[in-house]
Amino acid sequence: MQYKSQAVAKPYFIAAIGLFIGQILFGLVLGLQYVLGDFLFPAIPFNVARMVHTNLLIVWLLFGFMGAAYYLIPEEAETELFSPKLALALFWIFLVAGALTIVGYLTVPYATLAQLTGNDLLATMGREFLEQPLPTKLGIVVVALAFLFNITMTVLKGRKTSIALVLLLGLWGLAVFFLFSFYNPANIVVDKFFWWWVVHLWVEGVWELILGAMLAFVLIKVTGVDREVIEKWLYVIVTLTLITGIIGTGHHYFWIGTPEYWQWWGSIFSALEPIPFFAMTVFAFNMVNRRRREHPNKAAVLWALGTGVMAFLGAGIWGFLHTLAPVNYYTHGTQITAAHGHMAFYGAYVMVNLTMISYAMPLLRGRAANSNKAQVFEMWSFWLMTVAMVFITLFLTAAGILQVWLQRVSDSPVPFMVGQDQVALFYWMREWAGVAFLIGLIVYVISFFVKGEEKAA
Amino acid sequence: MSGAFTKSMARNIFYGGTTFFFLLFLALSFDTMKQLPKRDMRQNITPSIIAGKHIWETRDCIGCHTLMGEGAYFAPELANVVERLGSKEAVKAFIQSRPVDGIPGRRSMPQFNLTDKELDDLANFLEHVNTINDANWPPNIQG
Ligand code: HEM
Ligand code: HEM
Ligand SMILES: [Fe+2]
Numbered sequence: 303m304q305y306k307s308q309a310v311a312k313p314y315f316i317a318a319i320g321l322f323i324g325q326i327l328f329g330l331v332l333g334l335q336y337v338l339g340d341f342l343f344p345a346i347p348f349n350v351a352r353m354v355h356t357n358l359l360i361v362w363l364l365f366g367f368m369g370a371a372y373y374l375i376p377e378e379a380e381t382e383l384f385s386p387k388l389a390l391a392l393f394w395i396f397l398v399a400g401a402l403t404i405v406g407y408l409t410v411p412y413a414t415l416a417q418l419t420g421n422d423l424l425a426t427m428g429r430e431f432l433e434q435p436l437p438t439k440l441g442i443v444v445v446a447l448a449f450l451f452n453i454t455m456t457v458l459k460g461r462k463t464s465i466a467l468v469l470l471l472g473l474w475g476l477a478v479f480f481l482f483s484f485y486n487p488a489n490i491v492v493d494k495f496f497w498w499w500v501v502h503l504w505v506e507g508v509w510e511l512i513l514g515a516m517l518a519f520v521l522i523k524v525t526g527v528d529r530e531v532i533e534k535w536l537y538v539i540v541t542l543t544l545i546t547g548i549i550g551t552g553h554h555y556f557w558i559g560t561p562e563y564w565q566w567w568g569s570i571f572s573a574l575e576p577i578p579f580f581a582m583t584v585f586a587f588n589m590v591n592r593r594r595r596e597h598p599n600k601a602a603v604l605w606a607l608g609t610g611v612m613a614f615l616g617a618g619i620w621g622f623l624h625t626l627a628p629v630n631y632y633t634h635g636t637q638i639t640a641a642h643g644h645m646a647f648y649g650a651y652v653m654v655n656l657t658m659i660s661y662a663m664p665l666l667r668g669r670a671a672n673s674n675k676a677q678v679f680e681m682w683s684f685w686l687m688t689v690a691m692v693f694i695t696l697f698l699t700a701a702g703i704l705q706v707w708l709q710r711v712s713d714s715p716v717p718f719m720v721g722q723d724q725v726a727l728f729y730w731m732r733e734w735a736g737v738a739f740l741i742g743l744i745v746y747v748i749s750f751f752v753k754g755e756e757k758a759a
Numbered sequence: 760m761s762g763a764f765t766k767s768m769a770r771n772i773f774y775g776g777t778t779f780f781f782l783l784f785l786a787l788s789f790d791t792m793k794q795l796p797k798r799d800m801r802q803n804i805t806p807s808i809i810a811g812k813h814i815w816e817t818r819d820c821i822g823c824h825t826l827m828g829e830g831a832y833f834a835p836e837l838a839n840v841v842e843r844l845g846s847k848e849a850v851k852a853f854i855q856s857r858p859v860d861g862i863p864g865r866r867s868m869p870q871f872n873l874t875d876k877e878l879d880d881l882a883n884f885l886e887h888v889n890t891i892n893d894a895n896w897p898p899n900i901q902g
Contacts, residue, residue: 336833339866344859347869348833349822413871416817428816430830464770486816488809490888491799494829495791530766537769544777548784557896558827561794565894567787632898635828635836715901718835719866 303665305376307383312666313393314369315659319747321362321400322652326740328355333733337726346408353433354407359647360431361400366655367476367512368392368449371469373662374519375453379460384452392445392452399441403434425486429497432483439483446477464533465522468540469515475508491559498554505646506547506575506617513654514539514582517609520661521586524603526594535585542578550575553625557634565627572625576618579650586610598757599664599671601680605657608688612649620645620695632710637702637725645695648687656684656746663750673754680749686742693735701728798892811884814877823868825902827893833866836902838888843900847882854878 303309331351334341342351376383383389406415412428419435421427426436434442450473457466482499518536522529552568586607597603620642624633633639660680664672671677708721716724795801815821820837821830827838835843844850854873861867873881 335866338864340861340863343861343867344869347823348866349819349831352822352831352833353819412819413817421817425813425816428819428821430821433819433822464766488804488812489795489799489801490812490826491795491891492792494827495788534764534766534769537766537773541769541773541776544773545780548777548780549787551784552787554829555791557893558829559795559799559891559893560791561798562894564787564791631896634896635825635830635832637832640832709901710898715899717901721901722866 303668305382307386307389308373308376308662309666310383310386310389310393311369311373311662313390314365314372315663315666317393317397318362318365318369318655318659321358321365323743323747324404325355325358325362326736326743328352328358330733330736330740331355333729333736336729337733350407350412354404356431357407357433358404361396363651363655365396366658367473367516368396370512370516370655370658370662371449371453371473373658373666374469374516375456375466376460378463378466378519379457381456381460384455384459388448388452392448395441396445399438399445403438406435407433424484426484429486429493431501432497442480443477446473446480450474450477463529464536465515465518468511468518468536472508472511472513472515475511476504479503479508494558495555495560498551502551502554503548505651506550506572507544509651510543510547510578511540513609513613513650514543516654516658517582517586517606520602520606520657521589523661524597524599524606525589525592526597527589527592532589535581535589539578539581539585542581543575546571546574546577553627553630556627556630569626573622575625576614576622579614579618583610583614597671599661599677601672601677601684602657602661604681604684605653605660608684609649609653609657612645612653612688612691614649615692616642616645616647616649616695620699632706633702636705637698638706639702641695641698641702644698645691648691653688664756669756669758671757672749673752673756675754676749676752679745679752683742683746683749686745687739688742690735690739690742694732694739697728697732697735701725701732704728800887800890800892803887803890805883807880807883808887810877811880811882811887814873814881815884818869818871826888827891828896834868836897837885838891838893839897839900839902841882841886841889843902847886850882850885851878854881 328351331342331346332348332355335348335351372383372389415435416427419437421436424436426439427433454470457470479500482496485496487493514536518532522532549567550572552564553572555564555568587610590603590607624630624638624642664670704725705721708716708724709718823831823834824837825832828836841847841850844853855878857868857870859870
């Protein structure tokens with residue numbers, strides 16, 4: 303750790319991991335409800351467990367991004383953070399707001415929660431991923447703006463590297479596109495159209511800038527490869543991302559009432575979206591092969607390479623699978639979508655956060671790298687979680703193919719619930735893979751407490 | 760990447776390319792907004808349908824169901840449910856008859872205790888969604 307103020311990243315990383323655990327526990331509840339339909343009913347209906355699962359995911363990824371920025375920006379800008387106090391205050395505000403929201407979901411019926419929190423003044427709730435009550439949404443905006451102010455001021459007073467600029471662009475984009483969550487017209491088609499300006503332009507747009515910048519930063523540190531080379535790669539990757547991903551939004555405009563030309567625009571541009579993910583994989587392996595030093599943190603290198611591979615598989619391959627309009631006509635809104643959503647979120651955004659945490663946490667705790675023993679635990683957790691996610695994806699894909707066949711393709715299509723009963727075996731296997739994932743996560747947490755001989759920073 | 764291709768060239772392509780494709784996206788979106796009235800049946804949106812959308816949102820129906828294929832995959836597609844069950848009355852009867860404690864062992868839908876007016880609004884909303892021109896999706900009545 304080169305700058306004292308980088309230390310504010312630590313609580314962000316710890317909170318991220320804590321919320322990650324909560325996310326996975328609720329994932330297991332959902333998986334069980336898939337096969338034992340009335341599990342926890344009516345105390346925690348599926349839709350409530352689902353919003354806890356997905357909102358915890360988004361919030362912990364945001365904690366991770368913010369922690370990453372607080373760690374990375376001072377080192378890139380070569381100056382202390384503009385205001386560490388503000389960063390710490392925002393941490394508590396965000397954590398308390400997040401916790402209250404989750405408690406609200408779990409203890410108050412959703413319609414009552416909506417009423418209590420001013421949804422009648424400005425209706426924004428009840429749309430997928432944007433379930434948060436109005437005060438939470440406003441809180442997110444306030445925290446995001448104050449956070450952006452803090453890191454932008456830091457960059458302005460210091461060195462302006464390409465990594466810092468790309469990261470800033472990504473984070474500003476994240477905040478700007480979130481503003482569309484406040485737009486909820488009565489016309490459902492217009493509502494859906496702009497809903498994707500949050501969801502798609504996040505994960506297949508500005509978040510990829512954050513991903514690229516975080517990966518580039520860690521790669522510079524662990525490989526010692528020349529900054530010029532790494533930053534050139536970064537620009538190429540984010541260029542490819544945005545020229546394919548922005549118009550690629552069209553792959554969500556096939557069947558929601560929007561004009562049919564989107565079937566062409568969406569299919570063609572989104573079919574190119576795997577290219578930047580492929581470039582990211584090549585980038586990561588290339589830089590590690592050309593490394594100029596042997597960094598003692600082997601686990602961080604593993605996570606960085608894993609991010610490249612898994613993001614390409616989950617977003618690139620599993621995205622491409624169902625992105626062409628004639629295919630999507632049959633797969634739209636099935637378990638194929640869920641399979642892709644899981645591996646893409648894990649491979650890209652979970653793994654890049656764990657890469658950053660893996661690299662930064664030992665330094666924040668005053669050593670260059672964890673002991674070998676602790677790293678072995680961490681690498682076990684890498685393989686357990688990653689392989690478990692591969693199996694979750696494969697089982698859901700199998701369930702999805704059968705679902706499409708039974709319900710949409712065969713000569714005598716069966717009703718939704720009849721089809722679901724027939725593929726229950728795959729949902730059971732997904733749940734067991736989920737248990738393996740949880741074990742991996744537990745090993746991950748344990749790795750933070752494993753002692754052993756450590757090198758000083 | 761060869762030495763002739765410098766970082767500043769990469770940066771310029773990034774800014775130029777992004778700006779170009781973002782503007783193209785805005786142009787397409789603008790055209791879409793102009794064309795939507797021909798497809799989204801907005802002329803039929805009544806206060807009841809608007810109220811129905813509000814019920815739809817405040818019960819988080821999307822947390823279990825899909826609507827035009829978007830949402831959760833736990834329960835059936837609802838954009839065509841009025842057609843599938845045969846009538847708005849059938850849809851309302853289904854929603855009304857959900858047991859409070861669920862159905863043992865089965866995926867269960869909550870009992871929302873909607874008033875008659877709320878049920879009407881919700882059914883009108885679902886009927887409206889059914890009329891939107893969504894390029895013939897879903898492939899068949901099962902959704
Ligand atoms: C890291 C990047 C990505 C993430 C995190 C991600 C995540 C997701 C998620 C969560 C959904 C479901 C949205 C919903 O609930 O309605 C989705 C849908 C979709 N994604 Fe991605 N995605 C990524 C990249 C991609 C890429 C690169 C492609 C194409 C090559 C792609 C193609 C699709 C398609 C076609 C759908 C719609 C599925 C449907 O019709 O039901 N995604 N994505
Ligand atoms: C123990 C492992 C997990 C299990 C059993 C699980 C289960 C589930 C279930 C049942 C759903 C709802 C699907 C539906 O709508 O019908 C869901 C949604 C989702 N989960 Fe998980 N999950 C797990 C881990 C994860 C992880 C690690 C991530 C992120 C990396 C994740 C991200 C998501 C996302 C993005 C959605 C929304 C998907 C969409 O809209 O297509 N889950 N999960
Ligand atoms: Fe997308």
